[in-house]
Amino acid sequence: MPQKPIRLLPIPPPPPAQRVARDARFAAEGERRGRYHLPEQLDSGSPVGYRRRLSLTQAEADRAAALLSLEPPEAFVEGPGPTEQELFEEASLGVLSARQSTNYRGQRQTVLGQEDSRQLHLLLQRAGLPSLAGATHSLIGLYRPYWTPFTMLLTFVGHTALGSLATVPWRAWKKYSAEAVDIPTIGYLPDLHIGIWADATERAALLASGGRRRAHTLIGPWPGALRTQLEDLAGLTLTERRAGWRLGLVAQIGNVQAGAAETGAGTGASLDAIDPALCRKLGALLLSLRSERIQPGVNQEEKAPAAYQARQEMDVPAELVEMAGRAGYNAFHRWTGCDREAAKALLLMERVDVLEGGKSGKERLREIRKELEEITDKVVAGIPLWVDLPTGRKISTNAERGRKAFALTGQRIYIGGLSPAAVAAAGIPWERALRAFGAAASRSALVCELAGCIGIPEGCDMLGGICLMAGPVNQNDIGKQYYGYKDLLAGAHPGTDATALLVWTLKAKTVADPIGNEEQLQSHARKGALVDLRPAPHEAVNLRIGGGIVPMRSRDGRTNAERAFGDQQNFVVAPDGRHIPGNTGSAWPRAWADVNPWQERP
Amino acid sequence: MLFDAPPPMKLGLGLLFSGKRPGPDADAPRLEARQDRAADPARLDRWRRCCGQAAGPTMPLLWPQVLAGPLHFALLTHPEFPFPVPGIVHLANRFERRAPIPAGAPLSLTAWTEGFSRTHAGATFVIHTEARVAAGTEASTAGEPIWASTMTVLSRALPGQGERPPKQEEPAVAAARSAVWAVPADQGRRYAAASGDSNPIHTSAIFARISGFPRPIAHGMWTLGRALAELDTDLPEVCALEVQFRSPLLLPSLVCFEGGPEGRGGRFRVWQKKTILSGEWKVQAH
Numbered sequence: 001m002p003q004k005p006i007r008l009l010p011i012p013p014p015p016p017a018q019r020v021a022r023d024a025r026f027a028a029e030g031e032r033r034g035r036y037h038l039p040e041q042l043d044s045g046s047p048v049g050y051r052r053r054l055s056l057t058q059a060e061a062d063r064a065a066a067l068l069s070l071e072p073p074e075a076f077v078e079g080p081g082p083t084e085q086e087l088f089e090e091a092s093l094g095v096l097s098a099r100q101s102t103n104y105r106g107q108r109q110t111v112l113g114q115e116d117s118r119q120l121h122l123l124l125q126r127a128g129l130p131s132l133a134g135a136t137h138s139l140i141g142l143y144r145p146y147w148t149p150f151t152m153l154l155t156f157v158g159h160t161a162l163g164s165l166a167t168v169p170w171r172a173w174k175k176y177s178a179e180a181v182d183i184p185t186i187g188y189l190p191d192l193h194i195g196i197w198a199d200a201t202e203r204a205a206l207l208a209s210g211g212r213r214r215a216h217t218l219i220g221p222w223p224g225a226l227r228t229q230l231e232d233l234a235g236l237t238l239t240e241r242r243a244g245w246r247l248g249l250v251a252q253i254g255n256v257q258a259g260a261a262e263t264g265a266g267t268g269a270s271l272d273a274i275d276p277a278l279c280r281k282l283g284a285l286l287l288s289l290r291s292e293r294i295q296p297g298v299n300q301e302e303k304a305p306a307a308y309q310a311r312q313e314m315d316v317p318a319e320l321v322e323m324a325g326r327a328g329y330n331a332f333h334r335w336t337g338c339d340r341e342a343a344k345a346l347l348l349m350e351r352v353d354v355l356e357g358g359k360s361g362k363e364r365l366r367e368i369r370k371e372l373e374e375i376t377d378k379v380v381a382g383i384p385l386w387v388d389l390p391t392g393r394k395i396s397t398n399a400e401r402g403r404k405a406f407a408l409t410g411q412r413i414y415i416g417g418l419s420p421a422a423v424a425a426a427g428i429p430w431e432r433a434l435r436a437f438g439a440a441a442s443r444s445a446l447v448c449e450l451a452g453c454i455g456i457p458e459g460c461d462m463l464g465g466i467c468l469m470a471g472p473v474n475q476n477d478i479g480k481q482y483y484g485y486k487d488l489l490a491g492a493h494p495g496t497d498a499t500a501l502l503v504w505t506l507k508a509k510t511v512a513d514p515i516g517n518e519e520q521l522q523s524h525a526r527k528g529a530l531v532d533l534r535p536a537p538h539e540a541v542n543l544r545i546g547g548g549i550v551p552m553r554s555r556d557g558r559t560n561a562e563r564a565f566g567d568q569q570n571f572v573v574a575p576d577g578r579h580i581p582g583n584t585g586s587a588w589p590r591a592w593a594d595v596n597p598w599q600e601r602p
Numbered sequence: 603m604l605f606d607a608p609p610p611m612k613l614g615l616g617l618l619f620s621g622k623r624p625g626p627d628a629d630a631p632r633l634e635a636r637q638d639r640a641a642d643p644a645r646l647d648r649w650r651r652c653c654g655q656a657a658g659p660t661m662p663l664l665w666p667q668v669l670a671g672p673l674h675f676a677l678l679t680h681p682e683f684p685f686p687v688p689g690i691v692h693l694a695n696r697f698e699r700r701a702p703i704p705a706g707a708p709l710s711l712t713a714w715t716e717g718f719s720r721t722h723a724g725a726t727f728v729i730h731t732e733a734r735v736a737a738g739t740e741a742s743t744a745g746e747p748i749w750a751s752t753m754t755v756l757s758r759a760l761p762g763q764g765e766r767p768p769k770q771e772e773p774a775v776a777a778a779r780s781a782v783w784a785v786p787a788d789q790g791r792r793y794a795a796a797s798g799d800s801n802p803i804h805t806s807a808i809f810a811r812i813s814g815f816p817r818p819i820a821h822g823m824w825t826l827g828r829a830l831a832e833l834d835t836d837l838p839e840v841c842a843l844e845v846q847f848r849s850p851l852l853l854p855s856l857v858c859f860e861g862g863p864e865g866r867g868g869r870f871r872v873w874q875k876k877t878i879l880s881g882e883w884k885v886q887a888h
Binding site: 041042043044556557558561579581582583584585586587589590591592 | 656
């Protein structure tokens with residue numbers, strides 16, 4: 001059964017008096033700078049920068065809907081190879097912005113030219129995997145295990161007071177030597193990220209080429225011998241392998257026949273309708289999407305400006321929530337290859353409609369919050385004192401801070417997961433199912449994010465946004481592993497081994513979150529300049545040229561300062577029209593950007 | 603003065619203590635220096651890389667000025683030139699490129715200076731430079747003056763005269779391109795190696811202190827070269843560019859650049875709290 005049609009439905013705006021926007025300004029001379037101010041400058045090599053959402057007309061949204069259920073291409077045709085600029089913008093919508101945690105940085109890719117793509121095709125074919133000939137270029141995506149300050153903190157969770165003297169070092173050693181994880185859902189995160197990345201890559205190839213190219217993407221799992229060959233092709237070194245880097249995904253990208261049956265399956269919208277101008281607009285719009293954590297009048301800080309203080313009378317329409325769910329099922333079907341009805345059965349969801357009372361609404365949300373709070377209390381109380389005291393209680397303080405990250409706020413909340421037993425029974429490798437789940441969650445979220453940009457009224461930032469997070473699931477998993485709690489999905493799917501994996505909260509609102517910076521990321525040493533954690537191209541993308549590996553956009557002592565799709569000019573500005581210095585970026589020299597890198601440096 | 607080989611640009615102690623003390627009735631006779639420079643692709647490449655400019659088929663706008671550096675130095679250190687070299691400040695520059703110059707073209711360079719004028723800050727004089735593609739080459743413009751610059755320099759060896767002119771409001775600059783540069787501490791040494799301008803005010807902390815700066819300062823020509831690298835193809839081949847060097851860029855520093863086209867030209871500036879350099883270009887008829 002093909003993917004079901006998706007429609008991007010508008011979110012009705014609130015009454016005119018409630019239509020507010022972020023309107024952040026620069027701090028005045030001597031004024032204490034906070035996250036609600038604009039940063040003084042942005043020194044970043046990331047292609048993203050700080051952007052505003054662009055308003056879509058309903059007609060544009062109808063055409064863009066085709067992006068939300070792309071099917072893999074059936075063949076590539078002859079056509080021009082990519083310019084460096086196209087590769088940069090493709091990476092910008094893919095590995096450089098695929099919504100991974102900003103402090104994870106566990107993904108990177110090597111881009112192969114036409115010659116190496118031929119070799120890749122032969123290797124895939126020989127391994128019996130689906131592969132297309134005639135790619136103009138290909139991506140080999142690499143990832144490493146999820147290591148962040150949070151995973152370090154987890155080492156100290158779930159020990160007994162006395163036993164911790166032995167169990168903490170033992171667990172730390174297992175993490176170091178065998179990549180063991182403290183809780184299973186942390187081990188699943190890299191796979192979820194690969195799914196998000198794979199789904200983004202398909203859209204990226206299309207948008208960066210103005211609709212000419214498509215990606216044929218494989219997400220594994222990979223047979224051992226092929227994995228090593230592809231890792232070698234990507235230039236993975238022994239040291240990097242030891243550090244945990246390995247093959248994640250492969251994408252072959254090539255030109256497709258214009259006007260062929262290349263439609264967004266089931267959407268009714270032809271991909272041909274996504275003309276180059278709309279591609280540029282959508283590219284800039286996708287780069288502007290950020291996690292929206294604040295629901296005005298609900299979970300805003302006391303010190304937040306007035307725009308965040310009052311509730312807004314607006315809601316995510318039920319039909320849109322249904323579309324979001326449908327997009328998720330479509331994506332799971334696409335990436336696992338299972339029947340769409342089977343996808344519906346395998347993808348375990350719980351919907352919490354907060355604006356409604358009763359067991360599936362406010363009451364359920366309170367129950368989840370209470371449970372997560374209890375678990376956090378137990379985590380904080382259980383941190384071994386011999387670890388916490390010498391660090392000035394930094395460990396327990398950080399565990400306390402987690403409450404903010406795990407907070408669930410939104411009007412409609414999805415908790416999603418899988419049943420390992422059901423996935424195995426369906427004959428789908430667990431690793432692939434996890435990746436497909438990541439793709440499903442992000443695509444579902446994207447439906448709401450794009451719908452939240454249809455007809456944005458004057459004076460508003462948006463009409464709806466989402467926050468896709470693993471935090472509440474990880475906290476629940478701590479409860480499951482160490483304190484005897486049940487899975488978040490246990491109530492909605494009794495009698496199964498349901499394992500919650502991600503939570504996404506949908507919010508209808510007109511004011512966007514502060515531009516993404518936490519106060520601690522504003523460098524005092526740099527007098528208020530923002531420390532951008534998002535990677536620059538040379539940090540996450542390599543090109544394989546002439547058998548060697550060359551970082552993207554690091555040349556003659558210069559690195560990237562360009563913002564992708566910058567021609568759309570959707571940069572955050574102060575109410576007086578002033579730009580954040582450094583935010584609009586500066587284009588890479590045309591002499592380097594307008595050429596095919598493999599023809600320029602064979 | 604005619605040179606067969608570039609004169610060295612080293613500041614020795616002799617220059618520091620040259621004993622030049624212009625009197626109130628000082629005179630600056632016309633001094634002229636000429637030199638033919640063969641193409642030096644390796645050096646040009648080094649200079650481009652230092653400024654972050656991409657290689658291309660045509661010569662960068664500033665390259666003839668870099669090549670003419672030794673001529674300028676020869677003029678400034680000539681016994682008949684009235685002002686001492688230490689303490690002179692590069693205030694402004696105007697560049698004019700009348701046609702694209704092939705990157706590998708040999709150039710005939712002429713530089714001259716004559717007279718000076720008194721201002722509120724001291725004495726200002728102008729060094730003119732002109733470049734022609736050496737005669738006998740295949741270029742269609744061979745032998746014609748194809749590039750020109752006027753460099754305005756201030757010497758405080760004479761006391762100021764007259765009133766300080768009122769401060770002019772700086773025109774707003776389009777932020778079509780906006781970048782933040784982290785300029786490293788050794789930028790002066792890097793540019794000195796690439797350009798041959800080894801003035802120790804850019805490379806030595808001690809000399810910078812003696813000259814009144816807390817740290818070494820970046821070469822104005824590097825700052826300008828880096829700014830033009832940001833502008834890339836926005837700056838047309840045939841154009842006139844006017845630049846004001848407003849304050850020193852102390853090394854190391856984090857500075858902002860912004861600029862972009864406006865009408866038949868464009869503006870840019872490099873700044874921290876104060877403007878370090880500002881420029882404006884206009885498209886010229888070819």
